Amino acid sequence: MSVTSVVGLQWGDEAKGKIVDFLTDSHAVVVRYQGGNNAGHTVKFDGQTYKLSLLPTGILRPGVTAVIGNGLVVNPEALLNEMKSLTDRGIRVDGRNLLLSDRAHVIFPYHIVEDRVFEQRRGDHAIGTTGRGIGTCYRDKAGRTHAVRVGDLYHPESLRDKLKDIVAFKNLTLKALDPSLEPLNADAIYAQYQTYAQKLESHVVDTTAWLHKALKQKQNILFEGAQGGLLDVDHGTFPYVTSSNSSAAGIHSGSGVPQRAINRMIGVVKAYTTRVGGGPFPTELHNEIGQHIRDVGHEYGTVTGRPRRCGWFDAVATAYGARVCGVDEIAVMLLDVLAQLDELNICEAYEIRGERTTDFPSHVEDLEVAKPIFRKIPGWKQDITGARKLSDLPAGARRYVDTIVELLEVPAKFISIGPDREQTILL
Ligand code: IMP
DSSP: OOEEEEEESSSSOSOHHHHHHHHHTTOSEEEEOSBOTTOOEEEEETTEEEEESSSOGGGGSTTOEEEEOTTBEEOHHHHHHHHHHHHTTTOOOSTTTEEEETTSEEOOHHHHHHHHHHHHHHGGGOOOOOSSSHHHHHHHHHHOTTOOBGGGGGOHHHHHHHHHHHHHHHHHHHHHHOTTOOOOOHHHHHHHHHHHHHHHGGGEEOHHHHHHHHHHTTOOEEEEOOSOGGGOTTTSSTTSSOSSOOSTTHHHHHHSOOGGGOOEEEEEEESSEEEOSSSOOTTBOOSHHHHHHHHHTTOBOTTTOOBOEEEOEEHHHHHHHHHHHTOSEEEEEOGGGGTTOSEEEEEEEEEETTEEEOSOOSSHHHHHTOEEEEEEEEOOOSOOTTOOSGGGSOHHHHHHHHHHHHHHTSOEEEEEOSSSTTSEEEO
């Protein structure tokens, strides 16, 4: 039995979707356990490109059950739209192949308004959120008093009362923060969400109990992480993080499946580094090399379209991500993007206030002043997108991957040299 986890070790967008899609053939169940429609995966399947946000990648494959676990925050409108965009293209999405946890939390319109207002008030210190109401919904989850879970949508009487109370409170606080805002209407929201509830009802189950049965039946299960280890609310570059445990730490809490059930932990790393939104980024390139990587790697956000910040591979940050996630192997993605550069840099240590360290700092102000210490590696000038085995790669590319492996102390099992499935070297 294979119970596998695929998790990003950087600041998200490591091209996890490709690895998840690659492994889906050998797994019957694909589970998302955290985040919401802030995530974006682009997956090529049957010659077509799909952009998924809330739906687990497994939804594209016949015979796979896709599970939206309890740890997610779900915008029902976004979920229904995404489901429709797939059914319009002939992909089956029904109550048998898509399950939604009754414990997942529900995003409401006020979460999205709050996300915008809170970000505006932070001014220069804005987190740079995706504006989807993710953090504000998790805030209510932790606060409990104003939270609504998917299961609550099916208790209409108590939901109506609850929403009246919540919306009155939200109107009060939002008005104080921005007097120009129109108040939200609890009855209208209630009516709208009853419609969503009806449309989603056939998918809603206790996914924890369902997953425990799947484990007992020895089904192969794949856990699909969204974002990456360095955006984890506990272990990432706080406060410039997302609001969930986007490292492997979230698997247990966000699915109910104990960590010890997992027997293969795969960390996905991009051959360079990107970041969207605010926060420190020691190896960021503010020059033409950064722009070159952005152009060649199409580094623009799947969800918001924002240009991603680009920089050299940061082995200090990524090795920390690998340790927190406890990965046994890595997949090195987008190596092809680095062809044509004369010389490459990999950050092997930081200098923080005159001290050399390979420890990843826990405080954002230490990371802000960290100066990267680079190991230089000669570039290669060949196009490598046609490589199919390690020996097809030029010596420079092999040395580059070997350096990542050495610094992360984790073996590489996949090297990706293009978006298609065949553009993958298995080691
Ligand atoms: P939020 O998740 O919308 O609250 O955004 C918090 C931070 O996480 C911001 O810096 C976002 O850009 C970042 N973020 C959220 N989702 C993703 C993702 O899927 N990829 C990369 N960054 C993300």
